[in-house]
Amino acid sequence: MSTPTSPLIWVNGELDHQLSALDRGLAYGDGLFETCRLHNGRIPLWSRHLQRLLASSAVFAIELNTKQLESWVDTALALLREQNIRQGTFKLILTRGVGGRGYQQPHRVAPTIVLMVQPDNLELLTARPTPARLKVCRMRLGRNRVLAGHKHLNRLENVLARAEWQDNTFDEGLMLDDRANVIEATSHNVFIYRKGCWHTPVLDESGVAGVMRQLVLDELAPRCGVRVNVAPLSLDAVYSAEEVMLCNSNRGVRPVAAIEDDAGTLHQFSHHNNVLRLSAALSDFLQGKGSGQ
Numbered sequence: 031m032s033t034p035t036s037p038l039i040w041v042n043g044e045l046d047h048q049l050s051a052l053d054r055g056l057a058y059g060d061g062l063f064e065t066c067r068l069h070n071g072r073i074p075l076w077s078r079h080l081q082r083l084l085a086s087s088a089v090f091a092i093e094l095n096t097k098q099l100e101s102w103v104d105t106a107l108a109l110l111r112e113q114n115i116r117q118g119t120f121k122l123i124l125t126r127g128v129g130g131r132g133y134q135q136p137h138r139v140a141p142t143i144v145l146m147v148q149p150d151n152l153e154l155l156t157a158r159p160t161p162a163r164l165k166v167c168r169m170r171l172g173r174n175r176v177l178a179g180h181k182h183l184n185r186l187e188n189v190l191a192r193a194e195w196q197d198n199t200f201d202e203g204l205m206l207d208d209r210a211n212v213i214e215a216t217s218h219n220v221f222i223y224r225k226g227c228w229h230t231p232v233l234d235e236s237g238v239a240g241v242m243r244q245l246v247l248d249e250l251a252p253r254c255g256v257r258v259n260v261a262p263l264s265l266d267a268v269y270s271a272e273e274v275m276l277c278n279s280n281r282g283v284r285p286v287a288a289i290e291d292d293a294g295t296l297h298q299f300s301h302h303n304n305v306l307r308l309s310a311a312l313s314d315f316l317q318g319k320g321s322g323q
């Protein structure tokens with residue numbers, strides 16, 4: 031088992047290289063990121079992360095040399111193996127690069143790629159998940175059809191929502207948009223189970239379309255033989271759900287035990303069977319086991 035250490039950071043393939051203060055990712059949030067799980071020395075959902083990054087970089091016209099990126103990721107993974115670092119958070123930041131005065135983009139700009147690994151000892155994707163306690167955040171998400179779904183670097187709403195609690199009373203905060211639709215949690219996507227079906231918010235105006243959310247839609251829910259309905263979701267629907275689930279690609283799937291609303295009322299969820307079935311389906315998927323249907 032590896033010992034957690036401080037993060038390892040590569041900038042454009044160079045370990046410990048410094049980032050320019052003129053980088054547009056820092057100045058304007060002009061970029062994208064992926065938060066991946068390092069699981070047993072690999073990034074099991076890498077092809078899905080890369081697919082999303084490529085799709086978003088095309089939308090925002092941020093240059094991305096896939097071969098170069100994959101070679102830097104391979105080099106980073108090889109070093110992690112050498113150092114016996116097998117579990118952790120593997121984060122990738124892609125910015126438009128350095129330059130320009132103000133918002134105007136420079137004519138020629140080379141993208142910046144930061145790889146950052148925070149080692150830990152947690153087999154998060156396959157461990158039995160512990161039920162989470164949530165609050166409903168006061169901070170609302172704005173709506174923007176161009177930005178919605180993308181994992182861009184402008185995450186101030188999530189940062190401010192996460193600042194609404196500092197202690198361990200809550201594990202996560204539920205975020206609504208300005209029309210009071212439930213969109214996501216500060217760093218997870220949200221699903222509810224009701225009447226034999228999973229439901230998750232439509233993300234065409236706000237929120238991040240997570241890689242684990244997509245895996246649940248494409249792979250895990252079908253393995254459990256359960257349909258998923260993607261549609262607007264109200265807070266009342268969440269409170270009356272049979273089960274509530276959070277997911278992200280760094281932590282897998284997690285049942286929700288309770289949600290405290292803004293009046294301080296606790297809404298509790300005592301059944302987690304369907305979340306645990308998805309969690310088992312995720313473990314099987316990661317171990318390369320078939321659909322079992």
Ligand SMILES: C=C(O[C@@H]1C=C(C(=O)O)C=C[C@H]1N)C(=O)O
Nearest residue numbers: 064065121217218278279280281
């Ligand atoms: C805040 C980050 O990303 C979010 C956090 C997690 C996590 O902590 O598990 C996962 C996915 C992201 N939306 C980050 O620093 O990468």
